[in-house]
Amino acid sequence: MSQLTPADTLFEPDIEVIEEPLEGRMVLNVGPQHPSTHGVLRMVVELEGERIVDLRPVIGYLHTGIEKEAEFKTYAKSITFTDRMSYVSPLNNELAYMLAVERLMDVEVPKRAQYIRVLLCELDRLASHLIWLGTHGLELGAMSVMLYCFRERETILDIMEMVSGQRMMASYFRFGGLAWELPDEFETAVTNFLTEFPDRLAEYEALLTRNPIWVERTKDIGHLDPDEALALGVTGPMLRASGVDWDLRRDMPYSAYDEFDFDVAVNDGCDVYARYLVRLEEMRQSVRIAWQGLEKLEGTAGQPIKSPNRKVTPPPREELDTSMEAVIHHFKLWTEGFKPPVGEAYAAVEAPRGELGFYIVSDGSGKPYRWHMRSPSFANLQSIAPMAEGGLFADLIAIGASLDPIMGEVDR
Amino acid sequence: MTARNPTTERIKEQFPEAVIAVRQIAGEQTVVVEREQIVEILEFLRDEEDLDYNMLVDLTGVDFLGRTPRFEVVYHLLSMRHKRRVRLKVLAEETESVPSVVRVFPTTNFHEREVYDMFGIDFEHHPDLRRILMPDEWEGHPLRKDHPLGYEPVAFSHNSNEIYRDKSFAED
Numbered sequence: 023m024s025q026l027t028p029a030d031t032l033f034e035p036d037i038e039v040i041e042e043p044l045e046g047r048m049v050l051n052v053g054p055q056h057p058s059t060h061g062v063l064r065m066v067v068e069l070e071g072e073r074i075v076d077l078r079p080v081i082g083y084l085h086t087g088i089e090k091e092a093e094f095k096t097y098a099k100s101i102t103f104t105d106r107m108s109y110v111s112p113l114n115n116e117l118a119y120m121l122a123v124e125r126l127m128d129v130e131v132p133k134r135a136q137y138i139r140v141l142l143c144e145l146d147r148l149a150s151h152l153i154w155l156g157t158h159g160l161e162l163g164a165m166s167v168m169l170y171c172f173r174e175r176e177t178i179l180d181i182m183e184m185v186s187g188q189r190m191m192a193s194y195f196r197f198g199g200l201a202w203e204l205p206d207e208f209e210t211a212v213t214n215f216l217t218e219f220p221d222r223l224a225e226y227e228a229l230l231t232r233n234p235i236w237v238e239r240t241k242d243i244g245h246l247d248p249d250e251a252l253a254l255g256v257t258g259p260m261l262r263a264s265g266v267d268w269d270l271r272r273d274m275p276y277s278a279y280d281e282f283d284f285d286v287a288v289n290d291g292c293d294v295y296a297r298y299l300v301r302l303e304e305m306r307q308s309v310r311i312a313w314q315g316l317e318k319l320e321g322t323a324g325q326p327i328k329s330p331n332r333k334v335t336p337p338p339r340e341e342l343d344t345s346m347e348a349v350i351h352h353f354k355l356w357t358e359g360f361k362p363p364v365g366e367a368y369a370a371v372e373a374p375r376g377e378l379g380f381y382i383v384s385d386g387s388g389k390p391y392r393w394h395m396r397s398p399s400f401a402n403l404q405s406i407a408p409m410a411e412g413g414l415f416a417d418l419i420a421i422g423a424s425l426d427p428i429m430g431e432v433d434r
Numbered sequence: 435m436t437a438r439n440p441t442t443e444r445i446k447e448q449f450p451e452a453v454i455a456v457r458q459i460a461g462e463q464t465v466v467v468e469r470e471q472i473v474e475i476l477e478f479l480r481d482e483e484d485l486d487y488n489m490l491v492d493l494t495g496v497d498f499l500g501r502t503p504r505f506e507v508v509y510h511l512l513s514m515r516h517k518r519r520v521r522l523k524v525l526a527e528e529t530e531s532v533p534s535v536v537r538v539f540p541t542t543n544f545h546e547r548e549v550y551d552m553f554g555i556d557f558e559h560h561p562d563l564r565r566i567l568m569p570d571e572w573e574g575h576p577l578r579k580d581h582p583l584g585y586e587p588v589a590f591s592h593n594s595n596e597i598y599r600d601k602s603f604a605e606d
Contacts, residue, residue: 085567253541254541
């Protein structure tokens with residue numbers, strides 16, 4: 023039972039705290055306020071010359087006790103928390119939460135709502151990857167990429183604002199469907215964006231993919247074996263860039279992803295450059311999915327976007343004038359919320375950073391008994407030490423950027 | 435979800451004494467097992483060909499205050515080859531410790547630290563069991579049900595003097 027397997031040998035315990043570094047070594051504290059840490063990540067790095075001997079990530083600077091707070095609120099009130107945990111891809115977070123509660127409540131979501139969810143999640147993924155590409159470029163000295171990426175992201179945020187009234191914290195998904203129907207101008211805006219975007223993506227590629235400086239700084243940097251990645255719980259583009267062909271959207275489809283046609287980007291380069299290529303390919307695939315989403319929206323025009331289950335979704339406004347029952351449902355939903363049966367559910371989505379799951383335990387009351395989020399960045403962050411140790415200090419910045427951590431969901 | 439999931443039967447076969455309860459809710463399998471054997475069971479689930487749970491996705495805790503044993507530690511496993519998930523649980527009292535599974539799945543390093551930080555559950559043989567999210571000098575474990583939520587008083591003109599008088603600010 024106890025013979026060592028590859029996974030066992032990977033993990034080296036970090037017990038001793040270095041009071042006095044060994045001779046010739048230096049302990050450098052990176053962060054928590056460092057522009058390259060994407061928030062407030064602190065890394066204690068032990069250096070020998072320019073080589074990293076030991077690295078320990080220190081987290082918790084953005085801990086806000088969201089999981090505790092959610093236990094004191096009705097299910098619907100916590101939707102806004104999910105947005106704020108990963109502020110660059112809020113809709114994917116919402117979707118995972120919706121799926122977990124819908125599984126608990128056994129609610130069917132109408133087809134049209136599912137298509138809209140998929141379409142918006144893909145736009146969300148584009149926005150998130152654009153932030154990653156922009157900051158990645160910026161950190162390695164390619165500043166113009168950042169300006170272009172933020173321009174495109176702005177277009178997506180405008181679409182989000184059009185849909186939900188909020189640029190970033192959309193809070194547009196509801197249990198059993200969506201908050202309201204899409205606005206009329208939505209289709210034109212998305213069509214314009216999707217028509218334009220592939221050319222823009224080609225421009226970024228022209229700036230970076232064969233740029234000798236970019237290749238020099240990313241190729242063979244931050245090596246992560248597939249075995250190591252799996253053992254460390256790494257998911258998402260990081261895992262696919264280590265050659266593991268795994269994408270929840272295709273392999274364990276949720277929402278309506280099984281009706282969409284797309285390829286999963288895989289690359290076995292295992293380095294920062296491979297992660298760059300994988301994410302770029304994912305952006306192209308997201309555009310493909312979004313086009314299909316638009317088509318499906320046309321096919322389902324006029325269909326409901328909310329589940330007819332009145333215990334979960336509120337009745338339409340006009341029913342309140344004529345139906346006492348509707349008034350009661352409305353009142354119940356807005357005061358004590360709905361009450362899922364006693365039980366638990368775990369649902370996961372393929373967020374831009376990897377598997378994002380929600381584990382909800384219900385005790386039968388209107389508030390969750392336990393509300394836990396499995397955040398991809400939290401697990402992925404553990405791989406930074408094995409990737410950076412033994413390499414140059416300057417590469418740590420490239421590795422950190424390829425991880426694309428969002429500290430909001432790491433610390434919660 | 436149509437293919438039958440043999441995980442529960444295989445665990446029962448291999449560890450007949452260790453299985454405390456089996457539940458199936460909303461298509462998800464949950465197996466409650468003996469705390470002492472969690473390491474062997476996870477190793478078994480990871481290494482057997484027909485199970486092949488190659489990733490431990492999530493590890494977390496739940497506090498059932500007033501129930502004995504008080505805590506649950508929940509493991510979510512994923513098999514990429516068979517496209518399956520299973521949930522394992524172990525039960526622990528406040529004074530009892532749970533064997534650490536870091537040796538089997540290194541990813542649980544952070545997760546077990548988080549559960550220790552939030553619930554005060556001790557993980558035996560964890561290489562580096564420290565607080566991870568809360569400050570080192572924090573007292574108590576915030577996600578325990580008997581830990582208060584806490585609040586900040588909102589300062590209005592009629593009570594701001596009172597609030598700021600008692601509030602600790604950094605020294606000028």
